[in-house]
Amino acid sequence: MKDRAETSIEFWYDFASTYSYLTAMSIQDLAEAKGLHVCWRPFLLGPIFTAQGWKSSPFKIYKNKGDYMWRDMERCAALYNLPFKKLLHAFPQSGLLAARAALCLPQGNIRADFTRHIFTAEFAQGKNIADLDTIMEILTAMGQDTVDIIARTDSQVIKDQLYANTAEAKSKKIFGAPSFITADDELFWGHDRLGQALDWCAAKSSTTKNDHAK
Amino acid sequence: MKDRAETSIEFWYDFASTYSYLTAMSIQDLAEAKGLHVCWRPFLLGPIFTAQGWKSSPFKIYKNKGDYMWRDMERCAALYNLPFKKLLHAFPQSGLLAARAALCLPQGNIRADFTRHIFTAEFAQGKNIADLDTIMEILTAMGQDTVDIIARTDSQVIKDQLYANTAEAKSKKIFGAPSFITADDELFWGHDRLGQALDWCAAKSSTTKNDHAK
Numbered sequence: 188m189k190d191r192a193e194t195s196i197e198f199w200y201d202f203a204s205t206y207s208y209l210t211a212m213s214i215q216d217l218a219e220a221k222g223l224h225v226c227w228r229p230f231l232l233g234p235i236f237t238a239q240g241w242k243s244s245p246f247k248i249y250k251n252k253g254d255y256m257w258r259d260m261e262r263c264a265a266l267y268n269l270p271f272k273k274l275l276h277a278f279p280q281s282g283l284l285a286a287r288a289a290l291c292l293p294q295g296n297i298r299a300d301f302t303r304h305i306f307t308a309e310f311a312q313g314k315n316i317a318d319l320d321t322i323m324e325i326l327t328a329m330g331q332d333t334v335d336i337i338a339r340t341d342s343q344v345i346k347d348q349l350y351a352n353t354a355e356a357k358s359k360k361i362f363g364a365p366s367f368i369t370a371d372d373e374l375f376w377g378h379d380r381l382g383q384a385l386d387w388c389a390a391k392s393s394t395t396k397n398d399h400a401k
Numbered sequence: 402m403k404d405r406a407e408t409s410i411e412f413w414y415d416f417a418s419t420y421s422y423l424t425a426m427s428i429q430d431l432a433e434a435k436g437l438h439v440c441w442r443p444f445l446l447g448p449i450f451t452a453q454g455w456k457s458s459p460f461k462i463y464k465n466k467g468d469y470m471w472r473d474m475e476r477c478a479a480l481y482n483l484p485f486k487k488l489l490h491a492f493p494q495s496g497l498l499a500a501r502a503a504l505c506l507p508q509g510n511i512r513a514d515f516t517r518h519i520f521t522a523e524f525a526q527g528k529n530i531a532d533l534d535t536i537m538e539i540l541t542a543m544g545q546d547t548v549d550i551i552a553r554t555d556s557q558v559i560k561d562q563l564y565a566n567t568a569e570a571k572s573k574k575i576f577g578a579p580s581f582i583t584a585d586d587e588l589f590w591g592h593d594r595l596g597q598a599l600d601w602c603a604a605k606s607s608t609t610k611n612d613h614a615k
Contacts, residue, residue, distance in 0.1 A: 239463055249453055251576040255590055262597065362465040376469055379593040383476065 194392045195224040196384060197368040199356055200302070201232040202282025202289075202316055203244070204364040205260050206378040208306040211365075212269055214381060215299055221389040227298045229286040230352040232364055239362070244279045260310075263378075270311035280309060281317040283349075287340040288322050290348045292331070300329060408606045409438040410598060411582040413570055414516070415446040416496025416503075416530055417458070418578040419474050420592040422520040425579075426483055428595060429513055435603040441512045443500040444566040446578055453576070458493045474524075477592075484525035494523060495531040497563075501554040502536050504562045506545070514543060 198214055200207035218225045236244070246253035257273045264271035274280070285305045292298040304325040308314040314321045319337070326333040339345055359368060367375040367384035371391055375384035412428055414421035432439045450458070460467035471487045478485035488494070499519045506512040518539040522528040528535045533551070540547040553559055573582060581589040581598035585605055589598035 249576060251574045254574065255576065255588060258588070259590070259594070266597070360465045360468065362463060362469065374469060374472070376473070377593075379591075380473075383480070 192370045194222060194388070195226050195370060196388045197226045197228050199228045199230055199361055199364060199366040199368065201230060201364040202285040202305055202309070203279035204232065205246075205256060205278075205310065207365040208310045209260075209263055209267065209269070209378045210381055211302050211306045213267065217381065217385055221385055223385060223388050223392070225299065227289070227294060227302055228352060228356075229282075229289045229302070229349070230356040230361075230364075231283065231286060231349065234353055235357055235362060238357070247279070270307075272310060272313040274310070274313060277313075277315060280315060283317070284319065284322055284340060285316050286349055287345050288326065288336055290345050290352070291336045291339045297329075297331075301325065301331075304329070406584045408436060408602070409440050409584060410602045411440045411442050413442045413444055413575055413578060413580040413582065415444060415578040416499040416519055416523070417493035418446065419460075419470060419492075419524065421579040422524045423474075423477055423481065423483070423592045424595055425516050425520045427481065431595065431599055435599055437599060437602050437606070439513065441503070441508060441516055442566060442570075443496075443503045443516070443563070444570040444575075444578075445497065445500060445563065448567055449571055449576060452571070461493070484521075486524060486527040488524070488527060491527075491529060494529060497531070498533065498536055498554060499530045500563055501559050502540065502550055504559050504566070505550045505553045511543075511545075515539065515545075518543070 196214075196218060198210065200211060215225055232244075236242075241248060244253075246256045257275070261271060261273065289298055289301055289305075292301050305316055305322075308321055308325060309316045316322070323333050323337060326336055356366075359372070360374060361368075361376075363376055365376075365378055365381075367380065369375075369384065369388050369391065373384075373387055375381075375387070410428075410432060412424065414425060429439050446458075450456075455462055458467075460470045471489065475485060475487065503512055503515055503519075506515050519530055519536075522535055522539060523530045530536070537547050537551060540550055570580075573586075574588060575582075575590075577590055579590075579592055579595075581594065583589075583598065583602050583605065587598075587601055589595075589601070
């Protein structure tokens with residue numbers, strides 16, 4: 188159990204977050220290339236922004252910052268060969284239902300696949316991820332028990348899990364998404380820090396391996 | 402004149418900005434390696450933050466973001482082999498006098514050197530750059546006419562120039578520092594985008610050269 192944690196990286200994301208899309212599409216391959224395992228941790232940025240005194244995304248509150256973000260995302264997506272649609276009139280979307288559905292799926296490849304499908308629907312296809320149909324289509328295409336999962340998104344257990352994830356994000360001083368937390372509790376923020384975060388984990392994990400070998 | 406602009410990149414910085422320090426120490430070498438010329442554009446973030454409703458740096462207003470920034474700077478500086486001191490109790494410093502002094506110096510290597518010296522005094526040595534002595538020491542060590550320059554920092558011409566720079570930054574939708582503006586008016590924000598901004602300029606500049614050759 189301890190060994191697994193040492194080679195893992197926590198990826199904290201909100202389904203409304205544009206830069207989390209960039210990370211979601213690349214983190215697993217990059218992590219695996221370094222022998223690391225990704226722990227997919229959906230949470231809600233809303234309560235964290237509210238605690239900072241923001242009533243919406245900073246990209247809505249600060250117009251120049253918002254205009255810049257869309258242009259930057261366009262350039263970054265082109266650089267990474269990712270399809271991308273600007274959601275000028277449908278941003279930020281509510282990621283509540285998608286986050287609850289993600290928590291109904293087991294940690295690992297299935298949750299990872301679902302996460303990538305949701306981000307693709309939202310930022311590559313311009314679909315509304317707050318729409319039950321969008322979520323159901325994805326679950327069905329994945330061969331999941333859609334009816335059961337949708338029912339569970341409304342259960343107290345899943346609601347509590349998302350609440351607990353968000354409270355944990357807050358207690359770990361996360362203030363934006365994507366964020367990364369390493370086994371030794373180092374926090375990295377932003378898609379731009381994905382490389383540094385993975386390098387950090389890989390270095391610590393090899394140090395630990397060497398310590399064990401002694 | 403046109404050809405020069407096509408191979409140049411504007412580097413917009415505020416002397417209080419931590420991430421501008423990282424850029425100031427590396428941009429010239431990186432730009433020259435791509436055949437690009439750096440235009441050093443000091444400005445004041447204060448009026449831009451005020452217009453966004455902020456009374457101080459966002460790193461002071463949002464505590465978790467501020468705590469993170471110092472840790473992130475520490476990690477980045479280590480990665481780039483740059484000395485770095487956390488200015489926990491002296492941040493943000495007023496960069497007004499330093500910015501005015503920079504504008505007294507000619508665009509190019511002299512202003513670049515002065516800029517690097519100021520950022521080094523502030524973030525590597527923990528000195529106060531609002532202090533006249535700090536500025537004078539640097540100018541004198543550079544062999545500049547310190548008395549004349551200090552007198553000029555108080556002249557209307559230089560005050561107007563800094564005001565005009567800040568107004569231009571605002572009109573170009575700059576909302577943070579460091580920022581980069583290319584010859585075709587593409588805006589890039591943050592030290593993390595320095596590489597993309599230089600690649601953008603280099604690509605445009607080689608396209609233009611090819612067009613001219615046709």
